[in-house]
Amino acid sequence: MADFRPTDASDLVSILAWAAAEKEPVEVLGRGTKRGLGRPVEAAHRLDLSQLSGIRLYEPAELVLTVGAATPLAEIEAVLRDADQMLAFEPPDWGELLGGEAGGQSLGGILSCNFGGPRRLKMGAARDHLLGFSGVNGRGEAFKAGGRVVKNVTGYDLCKLLCGSYGTLAALAEVTVKVLPRPEEEATLLILGLNDQAAIAAMTEALNSPHEISAAAHLPAACGGLVPGVAGSVTALRIEGPKPSVVARLGVLRELLGTHGEIADLPRGQLWQDIGDAKPFAGLPDHVVWRVSVAPSTGAALAGDLGRRLDIRHFYDWGGGLLWLAVAGAEDGGAGAIREAIKAGGGHATLIRGPEDFRREVPVFEPLAPGLAALTARVKAGFDPQGILNPGRLYRDM
Amino acid sequence: MHMPPPDEALIARRDEIVAGLRAIVPGEGVISTEAERRAYESDGLTAYRQPPLAVVLPSTVEEVSRVLRYCRAQGVKVVPRGAGTSLSGGALPLADGIILGLGKFNRILEIDFANRCVVAQPGVTNLGITLAVQHAGFFYAPDPSSQIACTIGGNVAENSGGVHCLKYGVTTNNLLGLEVVLMDGEVVRLGGKHLDAGTLDLMGVMTGSEGLLGIVTEVTVRILPRPSTARALLIGFPSSETAGDTVADIIGSGIIPGGMEMMDRPAIHAAEDFVHAGYPLDVEALLIVELDGPEAEVDHLVERVETIANRHGAVSCRISQNEEERLVFWAGRKAAFPAVGRISPDYYCMDGTIPRGRLTEVLTRMAALSEIHGLRVANVFHAGDGNLHPLILYDANQPGELDRAEAMGSDILRLCVEVGGVLTGEHGVGVEKRDLMGTMFNQMDLDQQMRLKCAFDPEGLLNPGKVFPELRRCAELGKMHVHRGELAFPDIPRF
Ligand SMILES: Cc1cc2nc3c(=O)[nH]c(=O)nc-3n(C[C@H](O)[C@H](O)[C@H](O)COP(=O)(O)OP(=O)(O)OC[C@H]3O[C@@H](n4cnc5c(N)ncnc54)[C@H](O)[C@@H]3O)c2cc1C
Numbered sequence: 001m002a003d004f005r006p007t008d009a010s011d012l013v014s015i016l017a018w019a020a021a022e023k024e025p026v027e028v029l030g031r032g033t034k035r036g037l038g039r040p041v042e043a044a045h046r047l048d049l050s051q052l053s054g055i056r057l058y059e060p061a062e063l064v065l066t067v068g069a070a071t072p073l074a075e076i077e078a079v080l081r082d083a084d085q086m087l088a089f090e091p092p093d094w095g096e097l098l099g100g101e102a103g104g105q106s107l108g109g110i111l112s113c114n115f116g117g118p119r120r121l122k123m124g125a126a127r128d129h130l131l132g133f134s135g136v137n138g139r140g141e142a143f144k145a146g147g148r149v150v151k152n153v154t155g156y157d158l159c160k161l162l163c164g165s166y167g168t169l170a171a172l173a174e175v176t177v178k179v180l181p182r183p184e185e186e187a188t189l190l191i192l193g194l195n196d197q198a199a200i201a202a203m204t205e206a207l208n209s210p211h212e213i214s215a216a217a218h219l220p221a222a223c224g225g226l227v228p229g230v231a232g233s234v235t236a237l238r239i240e241g242p243k244p245s246v247v248a249r250l251g252v253l254r255e256l257l258g259t260h261g262e263i264a265d266l267p268r269g270q271l272w273q274d275i276g277d278a279k280p281f282a283g284l285p286d287h288v289v290w291r292v293s294v295a296p297s298t299g300a301a302l303a304g305d306l307g308r309r310l311d312i313r314h315f316y317d318w319g320g321g322l323l324w325l326a327v328a329g330a331e332d333g334g335a336g337a338i339r340e341a342i343k344a345g346g347g348h349a350t351l352i353r354g355p356e357d358f359r360r361e362v363p364v365f366e367p368l369a370p371g372l373a374a375l376t377a378r379v380k381a382g383f384d385p386q387g388i389l390n391p392g393r394l395y396r397d398m
Numbered sequence: 399m400h401m402p403p404p405d406e407a408l409i410a411r412r413d414e415i416v417a418g419l420r421a422i423v424p425g426e427g428v429i430s431t432e433a434e435r436r437a438y439e440s441d442g443l444t445a446y447r448q449p450p451l452a453v454v455l456p457s458t459v460e461e462v463s464r465v466l467r468y469c470r471a472q473g474v475k476v477v478p479r480g481a482g483t484s485l486s487g488g489a490l491p492l493a494d495g496i497i498l499g500l501g502k503f504n505r506i507l508e509i510d511f512a513n514r515c516v517v518a519q520p521g522v523t524n525l526g527i528t529l530a531v532q533h534a535g536f537f538y539a540p541d542p543s544s545q546i547a548c549t550i551g552g553n554v555a556e557n558s559g560g561v562h563c564l565k566y567g568v569t570t571n572n573l574l575g576l577e578v579v580l581m582d583g584e585v586v587r588l589g590g591k592h593l594d595a596g597t598l599d600l601m602g603v604m605t606g607s608e609g610l611l612g613i614v615t616e617v618t619v620r621i622l623p624r625p626s627t628a629r630a631l632l633i634g635f636p637s638s639e640t641a642g643d644t645v646a647d648i649i650g651s652g653i654i655p656g657g658m659e660m661m662d663r664p665a666i667h668a669a670e671d672f673v674h675a676g677y678p679l680d681v682e683a684l685l686i687v688e689l690d691g692p693e694a695e696v697d698h699l700v701e702r703v704e705t706i707a708n709r710h711g712a713v714s715c716r717i718s719q720n721e722e723e724r725l726v727f728w729a730g731r732k733a734a735f736p737a738v739g740r741i742s743p744d745y746y747c748m749d750g751t752i753p754r755g756r757l758t759e760v761l762t763r764m765a766a767l768s769e770i771h772g773l774r775v776a777n778v779f780h781a782g783d784g785n786l787h788p789l790i791l792y793d794a795n796q797p798g799e800l801d802r803a804e805a806m807g808s809d810i811l812r813l814c815v816e817v818g819g820v821l822t823g824e825h826g827v828g829v830e831k832r833d834l835m836g837t838m839f840n841q842m843d844l845d846q847q848m849r850l851k852c853a854f855d856p857e858g859l860l861n862p863g864k865v866f867p868e869l870r871r872c873a874e875l876g877k878m879h880v881h882r883g884e885l886a887f888p889d890i891p892r893f
Contacts, residue, residue, distance in 0.1 A: 061755060062755055114599065125593065145843065148753065149819055149820055152751055153824055153826055160602025164597055180654070181651075210624060210625050210691075244695065245694050294591075295510075295592055296512070297513050365597050371584040374584075375853065380598075
């Protein structure tokens with residue numbers, strides 16, 4: 001059992017070349033905030049990348065940023081804020097949700113898991129913002145892909161593949177991401193008291209209008225508390241942009257959505273951060289937490305169906321397309337019922353929080369159809385033929 | 399341009415292979431006469447031509463799957479083809495391979511406004527998708543200039559862009575799902591109507607894979623509500639430098655226009671002579687900046703862009719007052735390629751991307767390259783994202799001119815890479831830039847990409863000779879070279 005802490009890319013090559021030669025699996029860690037997410041890794045050694053940190057290049061006019069992969073997100077966000085820029089996919093922070101503290105995660109970690117917050121709906125996920133990277137594969141070979149410009153189709157888009165690979169294909173050394181200007185103004189409109197179906201109908205009407213909604217979420221009454229002073233359910237819609245535009249669109253939307261229910265304004269605050277961070281579930285440590293991505297129009301029926309079969313709390317992001325579920329009591333954490341329910345409409349359910357033993361037994365990620373599972377295994381072998389990078393983290397035998 | 403040497407023994411078996419294919423795809427779905435095969439001998443990169451062994455036009459997924467299984471069993475190579483508008487030779491046939499044409503997959507399968515998506519077969523044209531949803535106020539955002547002709551399957555294979563992708567993203571950012579048939583006939587579904595893959599994003603890596611990984615047989619794209627307004631500014635500058643500074647300043651001040659296109663003097667003149675859009679002829683650079691969105695926003699931003707342009711010494715600035723005028727501003731830009739085609743017997747379109755800030759330097763050095771190679775160049779580019787389209791003017795009937803044009807093109811692309819950019823922004827590597835891949839990637843980078851290819855197509859039968867400068871066997875690529883004694887392991891800090 002060793003703890004490796006490479007200080008640069010060539011260290012990283014040496015370590016993984018050794019691990020490959022000796023067939024010694026390693027658990028790959030950026031800053032370790034998501035160790036409790038995914039299947040438990042079956043490896044004796046730890047590869048701690050935290051020293052591969054620091055801002056290497058930031059050119060605000062080019063909207064581009066290159067950092068050591070394990071650079072703390074907090075450090076990056078502070079620098080971006082100074083230049084009125086942001087990571088537009090609104091990276092969520094699940095430190096508290098996973099029972100730890102907020103503020104610790106690295107950019108490489110969030111990219112590797114491809115998580116995006118409420119703005120994912122409009123601006124894409126982490127995968128849409130990674131422009132290039134360098135890293136070391138499971139053969140102990142350093143390689144790079146992508147570049148530092150947005151328009152790039154030179155070679156396969158390995159950036160997409162690395163996002164969502166959870167450290168199973170390569171250990172990232174350096175990443176280059178696209179950054180965007182922070183909107184000059186933002187405003188959030190609330191519709192009060194809608195049931196789930198009505199809320200999704202309202203969000204759909206807003207999203208299908210040309211008013212450029214940048215986030216749309218629905219919190220049923222049981223998930224309340226995020227909006228001070230409101231006891232019932234809350235449907236929230238965010239618009240962003242230059243001030244005159246936000247003011248004008250607010251007016252139009254108020255009229256458009258007034259037919260759906262009582263409208264209220266929400267001053268700029270924590271709401272969207274809280275929704276992205278799944279704050280309503282951070283305080284329910286005994287519940288198993290799922291994040292379910294489905295076609296938006298199927299979200300409400302899905303939650304209704306599950307509510308009849310399981311003891312759940314739930315809320316929606318992404319206009320109904322992202323269903324957060326907290327399940328109590330069920331032996332399999334609701335896995336069977338949830339996965340059965342999403343079969344018809346398509347989608348995937350990921351177990352975000354659950355006890356370690358449980359995560360070893362219940363598939364954390366959506367099981368793949370046989371043909372796709374075989375292809376996935378071949379892709380993995382193309383990067384890591386000996387299976388030394390995070391073995392077992394995604395699927396039992398990969 | 400060298401293609402892998404064709405397998406003569408296989409070519410000798412053409413009749414037998416055609417018969418085998420006819421047993422799967424009946425009637426006119428298999429094309430074998432020489433005259434008809436010639437119709438497929440090249441794509442949008444017309445300098446290269448090669449009639450295929452045969453052309454197969456399946457009309458069901460089952461047929462695609464069986465054709466691939468048959469080809470794999472027989473060792474027949476397969477080149478997928480949509481509309482054949484690729485500018486990098488992606489759909490260039492092989493003498494010992496079939497063309498698998500997706501033209502019969504031309505139906506829109508589902509329009510789902512509640513989930514803001516369209517499910518289409520791969521042979522539907524890019525514009526066909528927008529046309530199918532515009533009655534309800536929606537559009538499909540990526541809009542390559544070839545959108546009347548090019549197919550959505552080809553767009554996926556090339557990860558195509560368009561003038562509006564600065565704001566709305568390229569193909570990969572607007573896809574939700576794919577159905578793909580692998581070379582072994584297996585049909586896999588990636589994504590759907592929901593967002594994100596959950597684990598490995600195989601849809602992401604299929605996008606832009608240039609027909610080397612699988613055949614796309616169904617595509618689900620995101621559609622967006624059409625912005626309520628769009629207005630364009632047509633701004634003339636005394637130098638490309640001032641135009642470039644304006645671009646940087648617009649973006650730097652937090653404005654992301656719907657589109658931002660630049661043309662240089664030769665391109666302006668060619669376009670104006672052709673379509674009479676009213677472009678100023680006494681300027682060195684012309685910028686078209688389009689702002690779209692809610693009316694209040696567009697009016698506000700038009701004003702801000704105008705202020706920025708004036709600050710940088712714009713010599714003329716017109717703002718579209720109505721839809722007709724906006725379209726006139728665009729007419730010249732949209733016709734730039736054919737317009738250049740009128741002033742030169744042939745032109746060769748390049749596609750590098752550079753960091754925006756290096757624009758002036760690259761243009762200056764490109765002018766020097768123009769002198770060295772003795773060929774004129776006209777520039778149009780997606781200024782907002784640094785994607786250049788230099789058009790090299792030449793005459794294929796003059797001995798040596800094509801070679802010179804290609805040499806100059808390579809020099810331009812090397813320059814793009816040297817300043818921190820890339821070989822291709824949206825047209826793909828294909829055969830055209832294949833041999834330049836080494837300027838951007840080292841052998842290990844390329845080996846890793848080829849190992850991905852092996853996971854999808856271990857025999858290398860799908861579109862070989864494209865993208866990678868060297869064909870390597872998967873067995874060779876998969877070998878582990880272990881040098882136990884030489885590992886630097888003892889020096890590693892351990893804690
Ligand atoms: C005048 C003109 C303007 C253009 N403007 C632009 C532009 O603005 N932006 C831009 O990005 N491109 C542009 N292009 C390039 C071209 O139109 C795009 O690359 C387009 O996406 C190609 O589509 P296609 O259907 O013609 O594909 P093809 O040319 O037939 O094929 C392109 C590649 O995709 C593969 N392929 C095709 N269909 C499939 C499938 N179903 N499954 C798997 N692989 C497949 C082929 O093997 C080939 O490698 C332009 C081309 C022309 C001629």
